[in-house]
Each structure stands twice: as structure tokens, then as C-alpha cells.
Amino acid sequence: MAQHFPIRRIRLLLAFFIFALFVSGLTVWPAAAELRFALQLVPAEGAAGQWLRTVLTAYEAVDRTHGFLYYGYDWLAFAHIVLAALFIGPWRDPVRNRWVLEFGIGACIAIFPLAFIAGAIRGIPLWWRFVDCSFGVVGLAVLWPCYAAVRRFER
Numbered sequence: 001m002a003q004h005f006p007i008r009r010i011r012l013l014l015a016f017f018i019f020a021l022f023v024s025g026l027t028v029w030p031a032a033a034e035l036r037f038a039l040q041l042v043p044a045e046g047a048a049g050q051w052l053r054t055v056l057t058a059y060e061a062v063d064r065t066h067g068f069l070y071y072g073y074d075w076l077a078f079a080h081i082v083l084a085a086l087f088i089g090p091w092r093d094p095v096r097n098r099w100v101l102e103f104g105i106g107a108c109i110a111i112f113p114l115a116f117i118a119g120a121i122r123g124i125p126l127w128w129r130f131v132d133c134s135f136g137v138v139g140l141a142v143l144w145p146c147y148a149a150v151r152r153f154e155r
């Protein structure tokens with residue numbers, strides 16, 4: 001029975017990770033509605049409220065004049081959904097598909113330089129880059145224990 005616990009734990013964590021990736025892909029399409037909802041939750045005069053208002057204003061302006069640019073959003077959603085499907089491999093056979101966990105850990109680590117370099121180039125506020133980095137932190141918090149359990153299971 002103790003032998004199955006690591007596999008069950010891995011599968012539970014990976015199910016959460018797959019679900020989170022899939023849902024984050026789906027959230028691309030209702031972006032304007034999500035921004036409007038977020039603006040109802042945060043003080044308008046605070047840094048977060050001002051930033052969300054700026055993002056919503058820009059989103060709506062681009063949608064009116066150059067909506068085809070959101071085709072990139074469609075591809076972002078597609079990538080999240082495909083990456084979620086990739087993790088079905090380790091969910092089914094974590095040992096044989098350990099490389100997917102290593103890939104995911106690498107991707108989570110890569111969020112940090114992307115957020116700080118591209119965020120600075122694009123004028124994203126520093127505090128929001130930390131929000132973006134939180135996705136890497138959460139991903140690592142899910143994938144690292146899976147990877148460690150697989151390594152123990154291999155031994």
C-alpha cells in the first residue's frame with residue numbers, strides 16, 4: 001500500500017496542474033470581462049486598479065481597431081491546452097515520462113527571466129512581474145514534489 005502512495009500523490013498533483021493549465025488557457029478568451037470583474041474587486045485609486053484600468057482600456061482600443069492581433073491570444077490559449085495534455089503522460093506513467101516533469105520544471109524556471117526581461121522591455125510594472133512569477137512558483141511547488149517522488153520511486 002505504501003508503494004502506491006507516491007503514484008497517487010503524483011497523480012493528484014498532476015491532475016491539479018493539468019486542470020490549472022487547461023483553465024488558464026480558457027481564460028484568454030473572456031479577458032475583457034475578467035478585467036472588468038477584477039476592477040470591481042480592487043480599489044480604483046490603487047496601483048492594481050490603475051494598472052487593470054490601463055490594460056482594459058488598451059485591450060478595448062486594440063479590439064476596436066486591430067482585433068486580429070488577438071489571434072495571438074488564441075494561440076496562447078492553444079499552447080496552454082496542449083501543454084496541459086502533455087502532462088497526461090506523466091499522470092499515466094510518471095517514471096517513464098519523467099522527462100515531461102523535467103520539461104515543466106524548466107518552463108517554470110524560465111518564467112522568471114521572461115517576466116523580468118520582457119516585462120521591463122514592455123513597460124510592465126515590477127509588482128505585476130512578481131504576480132507573473134507566482135505562476136512559476138506555483139508550478140514548481142506542484143512539479144518538484146512529483147519529480148522528487150518519481151526519483152525516489154526509481155531507486
